[in-house]
Amino acid sequence: MAKPIYFYGIHAVQAILQNRGIDGLALFIQDGKQNKTDEAVENIINLAKQYGISVQFSAKDKLTKLAESPQHQGVVLQARPSDVQDENDLKLLIDKYQSEQKSLLLLILDQITDPNNLGACLRTAVAMGVSAVIIPKNHSSSITPAVAKVAVGATEYMPFIQVTNLARTINEIKKQGVFVYGTALDDTAKSVQDCDLTGDVAIVMGSEGDGIRRLTADSCDQLVYVPMTGNEHGFIQSLNVSVATGMVLYEVSRQRFK
Incomplete structure (x- = not known):
């Protein structure tokens, strides 16, 4: 089985959860992003909960370290990579x-x-x-x-x-x-x-x-x-x-x- 990796970015994470949420393992949200005015992040959190994925709120620096990029938009998902076809x-x-x-x-x-x-x-x-x-x-x-x-x-x-x-x-x-x-x-x-x-x-x-x-x-x-x-x-x-x-x-x- 492929090693889980950290995906990041609102659209990328949302697409994974919508299409293969069963592969999600843990969701990390930047502190302050979970307010009701951020509908995209709120939707991601709700999708994660539907699949029983743990949701953790963390500092921006931790998300940057997990994603190995500052371009995470406050959302990082640990998930299995999708199957590549041949x-x-x-x-x-x-x-x-x-x-x-x-x-x-x-x-x-x-x-x-x-x-x-x-x-x-x-x-x-x-x-x-x-x-x-x-x-x-x-x-x-x-x-x-x-x-x-x-x-x-x-x-x-x-x-x-x-x-x-x-x-x-x-x-x-x-x-x-x-x-x-x-x-x-x-x-x-x-x-x-x-x-x-x-x-x-x-x-x-x-x-x-x-x-x-x-x-x-x-x-x-x-x-x-x-x-x-x-x-x-x-x-x-x-x-x-x-x-x-x-x-x-x-x-x-x-x-x-x-």
């Missing part, structure tokens, strides 16, 4: 979407090691209706409390899948009929606006510095780029991955719901 779960997910004739949208994140970027990508993914997020077990941040905080609870509302070999996984989902677009500044890349994103598709995003790995890129069906019309002088060669992810996913949403 390649078998991904195959079943794709089969389920196809059997129900629902459009599938996968977000594949290659080499996103910054927790802030990963958290921001997950938050955007939930907002844009992504079916699941896929990352490699190595060369990537995992769902840490910092990621959960930045994602404001999004990690609890969507499957999160870790795979051993990303290129192999891409080839497997292609066999299931998923068309894979990889973002890259490459001579063969097409503008994302010129691509058909309405079917079962996967979008591969890479780190701001290195982009997606060559083996990953070679496994994609088509490479795409985000056109930057205001960059005629060439000062901006790439965007922050969370920003670029939002732009690509918005284009998917625009095409699907126009």
Whole structure:
């Protein structure tokens, strides 16, 4: 069984309690935050009590120490981490979407090691209706409390899948009929606006510095780029991955719901 960890932040803690409160072990509230005027904190306390989770009121410094961050917003939850899904779960997910004739949208994140970027990508993914997020077990941040905080609870509302070999996984989902677009500044890349994103598709995003790995890129069906019309002088060669992810996913949403 995975070792319990300390999650923090109002939205992240509330999402855990709403979706898997049984995994909560102890709730720590900053002294003074338990007044009736703070409805969000009061709701968190009530959720914890429903699951029989002990509620302790402590000084701000103690919460900072538990969370290993001052950004806890006066709320820290000791809880078991959620179960991370794998390649078998991904195959079943794709089969389920196809059997129900629902459009599938996968977000594949290659080499996103910054927790802030990963958290921001997950938050955007939930907002844009992504079916699941896929990352490699190595060369990537995992769902840490910092990621959960930045994602404001999004990690609890969507499957999160870790795979051993990303290129192999891409080839497997292609066999299931998923068309894979990889973002890259490459001579063969097409503008994302010129691509058909309405079917079962996967979008591969890479780190701001290195982009997606060559083996990953070679496994994609088509490479795409985000056109930057205001960059005629060439000062901006790439965007922050969370920003670029939002732009690509918005284009998917625009095409699907126009």
